[in-house]
Amino acid sequence: MSTATAGWLQAGLLVVALAVAYRPLGDYLAYIFTTNKHWRVEWGIYRLIGVNPDADQKWSTYLRGVLAFSAVSVLFLYGFQRLQEYLPLSLGFPAVPADQAFNTAASFATNTNWQSYSGETTMGHLVQMAGLAVQNFGSAAVGIVVVIALIRGFIRSRTEQVGNFWVDLTRACLRLLLPISVIFALVLIAGGVVDNVAAAHPVTTLAGGHQVIPGGPVASQEAIKELGTNGGGFYNANSAHPFENPNPVTNLIEIFLLLVIAVSLTRAFGKMVGDKRQGYAVLAVMAVIWVASVAGISYFESGQHSAAAAAAGGAMEGKEVRFGIPASTLFTASTTLTSTGAVNNAHDSLSPLGGGITILNMMLGEIAPGGTGSGLYGILILAIVTVFVAGLMVGRTPEYLNKKIRPREMKLASLYILTTPALVLIGTGVAIALKGEQAAILNPGPHGLSEILYAFTSTANNNGSAFAGLSVNTVWYNGALGVVMLLGRFLPIVWVLALAGSLAAQRMVPASAGTLPTHRPLFISMLLGVVILVVALTYFPAQALGPLAEGLH
Amino acid sequence: MTTMTTQLPGPVRRHLAALRALLVFTVLLGVLYPLVVLGIGQLAFPAQAGGSLVTADGRVVGSSLLGQAFTDARGNPAPQWFQPRPSAAVNPDNKNDPGYNPLFSGPSNLGPSNPALIKSIDARRAAVAAFNGVPPASVPPDAVTASASGLDPDISLAYAYLQVNRVAKARGLNPAVVRALVSVHIQGRTVGILGEPRVNVLDLNMALARLH
Numbered sequence: 002m003s004t005a006t007a008g009w010l011q012a013g014l015l016v017v018a019l020a021v022a023y024r025p026l027g028d029y030l031a032y033i034f035t036t037n038k039h040w041r042v043e044w045g046i047y048r049l050i051g052v053n054p055d056a057d058q059k060w061s062t063y064l065r066g067v068l069a070f071s072a073v074s075v076l077f078l079y080g081f082q083r084l085q086e087y088l089p090l091s092l093g094f095p096a097v098p099a100d101q102a103f104n105t106a107a108s109f110a111t112n113t114n115w116q117s118y119s120g121e122t123t124m125g126h127l128v129q130m131a132g133l134a135v136q137n138f139g140s141a142a143v144g145i146v147v148v149i150a151l152i153r154g155f156i157r158s159r160t161e162q163v164g165n166f167w168v169d170l171t172r173a174c175l176r177l178l179l180p181i182s183v184i185f186a187l188v189l190i191a192g193g194v195v196d197n198v199a200a201a202h203p204v205t206t207l208a209g210g211h212q213v214i215p216g217g218p219v220a221s222q223e224a225i226k227e228l229g230t231n232g233g234g235f236y237n238a239n240s241a242h243p244f245e246n247p248n249p250v251t252n253l254i255e256i257f258l259l260l261v262i263a264v265s266l267t268r269a270f271g272k273m274v275g276d277k278r279q280g281y282a283v284l285a286v287m288a289v290i291w292v293a294s295v296a297g298i299s300y301f302e303s304g305q306h307s308a309a310a311a312a313a314g315g316a317m318e319g320k321e322v323r324f325g326i327p328a329s330t331l332f333t334a335s336t337t338l339t340s341t342g343a344v345n346n347a348h349d350s351l352s353p354l355g356g357g358i359t360i361l362n363m364m365l366g367e368i369a370p371g372g373t374g375s376g377l378y379g380i381l382i383l384a385i386v387t388v389f390v391a392g393l394m395v396g397r398t399p400e401y402l403n404k405k406i407r408p409r410e411m412k413l414a415s416l417y418i419l420t421t422p423a424l425v426l427i428g429t430g431v432a433i434a435l436k437g438e439q440a441a442i443l444n445p446g447p448h449g450l451s452e453i454l455y456a457f458t459s460t461a462n463n464n465g466s467a468f469a470g471l472s473v474n475t476v477w478y479n480g481a482l483g484v485v486m487l488l489g490r491f492l493p494i495v496w497v498l499a500l501a502g503s504l505a506a507q508r509m510v511p512a513s514a515g516t517l518p519t520h521r522p523l524f525i526s527m528l529l530g531v532v533i534l535v536v537a538l539t540y541f542p543a544q545a546l547g548p549l550a551e552g553l554h
Numbered sequence: 555m556t557t558m559t560t561q562l563p564g565p566v567r568r569h570l571a572a573l574r575a576l577l578v579f580t581v582l583l584g585v586l587y588p589l590v591v592l593g594i595g596q597l598a599f600p601a602q603a604g605g606s607l608v609t610a611d612g613r614v615v616g617s618s619l620l621g622q623a624f625t626d627a628r629g630n631p632a633p634q635w636f637q638p639r640p641s642a643a644v645n646p647d648n649k650n651d652p653g654y655n656p657l658f659s660g661p662s663n664l665g666p667s668n669p670a671l672i673k674s675i676d677a678r679r680a681a682v683a684a685f686n687g688v689p690p691a692s693v694p695p696d697a698v699t700a701s702a703s704g705l706d707p708d709i710s711l712a713y714a715y716l717q718v719n720r721v722a723k724a725r726g727l728n729p730a731v732v733r734a735l736v737s738v739h740i741q742g743r744t745v746g747i748l749g750e751p752r753v754n755v756l757d758l759n760m761a762l763a764r765l766h
Contacts, residue, residue, distance in 0.1 A: 119660070130584055187595060195604070207622070215656050308672055444668045
């Protein structure tokens with residue numbers, strides 16, 4: 002069988018697996034965020050936290066909960082890293098420097114998992130487990146509960162309440178992320194992923210040399226790292242490391258995990274709004290973008306579409322033999338279209354246009370299918386813009402899911418859409434203008450600009466993958482990218498929850514003959530058009546100077 | 555809730571709740587969850603959880619998942635062993651590090667148009683061709699490129715077969731015997747479609763060592 006055929010069958014198998022999980026997981030998601038029943042252990046947790054689980058919150062109270070939890074998380078994780086040398090299982094590593102500890106704390110609490118450190122020489126086992134991995138759950142749960150609040154905005158009417166943050170957070174962690182993580186952590190161990198608490202120990206190799214075999218509680222982190230679209234690797238090589246991702250089967254499982262919640266959330270959305278077709282329509286847009294991206298990156302990585310690939314006879318620089326081109330590009334497209342940012346190959350060494358597509362994937366706002374929760378709220382914002390544009394065309398008040406899209410809703414949607422490009426383009430511009438920050442570039446020419454553009458795109462969109470040639474462990478980059486991650490995460494959440502409150506306060510308007518149906522192919526193609534026109538074109542000049550200039554050279 | 559906390563101002567109360575939530579989750583998800591997985595993993599799959607270690611003559615020589623260097627004392631590739639791919643997992647402070655250093659896992663991060671990368675690809679091609687006594691055009695891509703982890707345990711079938719004659723000569727073996735050994739160490743695509751066909755270099759070299 003040819004490599005290309007096997008590659009497409011592999012992608013097909015992934016799609017089948019996602020399709021099988023879609024209904025049960027989507028329905029389960031809808032159930033856990035709509036049921037009134039609390040588990041006994043949840044009662045205990047609410048008592049410990051000191052909150053009343055049956056008190057619904059206004060959007061602003063809900064938002065304050067999100068922000069308080071995240072702020073405490075950042076501070077706690079910062080302190081944890083700074084005190085590492087005094088803690089058990091530190092493996093003898095010293096405290097993480099202040100700038101890097103801030104960057105890492107911001108990174109993990111925002112679901113970004115940008116890493117300016119190298120895991121095997123910086124973080125002890127305890128910080129990895131009880132510090133970083135807890136945020137892998139927490140930040141993923143925050144994304145999910147924010148979109149659930151937004152969905153409640155659509156289905157509730159004339160109320161101020163959008164749910165209870167503490168209840169949603171606890172259920173997302175306990176009922177969703179934890180059980181799936183346990184199952185798949187064990188599956189990954191069976192597949193060869195390591196899980197122990199050994200320190201790195203030396204062996205004499207077959208040829209008489211020396212090699213150090215690292216250890217660590219890797220599988221438990223690997224599962225939630227992918228499932229929660231976090232992406233922070235236990236080891237520096239991330240999911241390319243054979244101890245994190247030992248074979249093509251674990252590779253496919255990891256890709257499945259990083260897609261499955263975001264995909265199934267569209268089902269939960271359809272179910273919660275009482276019209277499953279609404280979920281299918283959104284999923285269709287996601288699927289079209291995902292397939293196009295997989296095809297595009299695969300095309301530019303197969304054959305010889307770069308100087309290096311031509312010299313080597315194939316684009317294997319920065320790729321593993323067990324994955325080859327197809328399993329690498331499938332991972333690359335999926336990780337940059339979600340907010341995962343785990344990598345199983347070196348994105349910096351991708352062909353210019355293949356690498357350009359990974360940047361474009363993130364620039365689209367990671368909506369196909371996007372991060373856990375954040376992907377769905379991103380595309381729902383674009384859906385609102387789409388009905389607004391359609392409304393302008395026919396001269397009617399736009400509506401989406403029986404709610405009017407008024408100036409207030411449009412202002413919030415516009416703020417959402419403007420936030421990330423502003424962070425990316427201003428950040429990249431400032432970095433390019435500073436001599437010292439230019440010096441961090443590894444590769445010459447337009448590729449150097451791409452490295453910086455990638456860094457700001459990845460952090461502003463909370464992706465976390467990197468064109469890792471850029472030396473980002475400097476005080477300036479740690480600080481600037483840390484701030485970008487925080488703003489890129491929490492400003493959009495402010496807009497989304499404000500929107501949820503605004504929608505919940507409205508009464509339902511019955512659909513009329515003038516209402517644009519938002520589940521038909523017409524709407525799906527308009528939404529696609531809006532994604533491309535509104536989002537992608539914002540970045541065109543930056544793309545032209547970086548990846549396009551290099552690729553068309 | 556105690557009466558004292560209810561009297562605190564709203565923001566303080568909220569952040570205390572957040573802190574308590576984080577602590578509860580840290581115990582549940584940061585301690586219990588990894589320990590449960592660790593315990594079950596160690597009991598049910600001790601070999602995998604421990605790093606798929608392999609032994610030769612009763613001593614651990616490495617992990618079948620991690621590539622390792624097969625170099626002589628001076629750091630040159632040893633002709634009697636199948637050679638792995640170039641590796642960027644090198645301690646930057648150690649000039650004699652042959653690569654495959656798991657403390658420094660990672661790729662080269664060289665861009666696809668970087669002249670430095672093109673130069674090293676050309677140099678590797680010439681070196682591999684000379685070392686194996688084959689035409690430069692026959693050297694496959696994986697032999698001249700560094701992997702993503704720097705620890706790639708595998709090579710392509712083409713690179714394995716290309717090394718057969720040189721290994722056989724260095725060991726005084728019949729090339730047909732060595733070629734047959736390569737053939738039985740080929741791992742195909744899983745269920746016919748997942749991943750790429752490959753040969754695990756450490757497994758192959760261990761089998762080679764057992765031939766004598």
